[in-house]
Amino acid sequence: MMTSIALIILNLLMIIGVSWLVSYVIMRWSFSAKRNAKLVERYHNMPIAGLNSGAIILLSLGLAFIFSDISAVRSRAxxxxxxxxxxxxxxxxxxxxxxxxxxxxxxxxxxxxxxxxxxxxxxxxxxxxxxxxxxxxxxxxxxxxxxxxxxxxxxxxxxxxxxxxxxxxxxxxxxxxxxxxxxxxxxxxxxxxxxxxxxxxxxxxxxxxxxxxxxxxxxxxxxNFCLFFVTLAASYIAFLSQNPFFGLxxxxxxxxxxxxxxxxxxxxxxxx
Structure with missing residues (x-):
């Protein structure tokens, strides 16, 4: 039991590390001196906010469907x-x-x-x-x-x-x-x-x-850090819960x- 808890904590720490690293790499790439000026000129005035909200909603629905399937299988089991x-x-x-x-x-x-x-x-x-x-x-x-x-x-x-x-x-x-x-x-x-x-x-x-x-x-x-952490953590919890006879x-x-x-x-x- 203690081994399983330690493994879960270790994996969550890895998720935090991966989320931080990916977010940092994206920030460094986006805000490099030459690239940022071009990106701002091309995309800054584009109406991306609506598309961004739609993508977040789609991601949330995808995770919700996955957890719904897991919950239904657990109930049947x-x-x-x-x-x-x-x-x-x-x-x-x-x-x-x-x-x-x-x-x-x-x-x-x-x-x-x-x-x-x-x-x-x-x-x-x-x-x-x-x-x-x-x-x-x-x-x-x-x-x-x-x-x-x-x-x-x-x-x-x-x-x-x-x-x-x-x-x-x-x-x-x-x-x-x-x-x-x-x-x-x-x-x-x-x-x-x-x-x-x-x-x-x-x-x-x-x-x-x-x-x-x-x-x-x-x-x-x-x-980006919050997005990656929440998504990866939710996916990890779903992975742990997919077998109704094991995990959370x-x-x-x-x-x-x-x-x-x-x-x-x-x-x-x-x-x-």
Missing amino acids: KASTLQEADALRTLGRMSLNIDPTVGAPLMASAREYTASVLEKEWPAMHRGSSYAIRSGVSSALPPLARMSDIVYSPESIAKLPTVTSMHLANLVSRIREQRLQRIDASDFGMGLRGYLLVALTLLATTVLLSMSMLTKPASQFIS DAVTNIPLQEAFDRLNTMELTRKS
């Missing part, structure tokens, strides 16, 4: 985790009240599945390596497949009331669906399109902002951990 945990608890409760030859292995599979999710899949999602889950290296699919085999087997269907059998099948399908949704969510990233959008709008805003302050070196430097405001495994604890308690109650 959190909802999937909660629904998966709820389905597991419901499946466990139902297994206590059906034929023991079906309920006992179903409870065991539910417990094994939940433990596998916590021990294998969640660390992989935290690292953003869904390939390890899909390839089976860190997958909870085997116990989930056993749950499906138990619920859909003709022997189980023959021992259970039709309504109970259908309800169990719906719960297993729900668990499978929510599992796939959270795995897909761990794959989310800003992508090249997001980075290009930020880079192009930042470049356009910087050029227009610099051209609108060709007679005010201090104002140009401060404006990450989705936690608490619902699944509570479901696992509850399944263990249910099994102990059944044995007593």
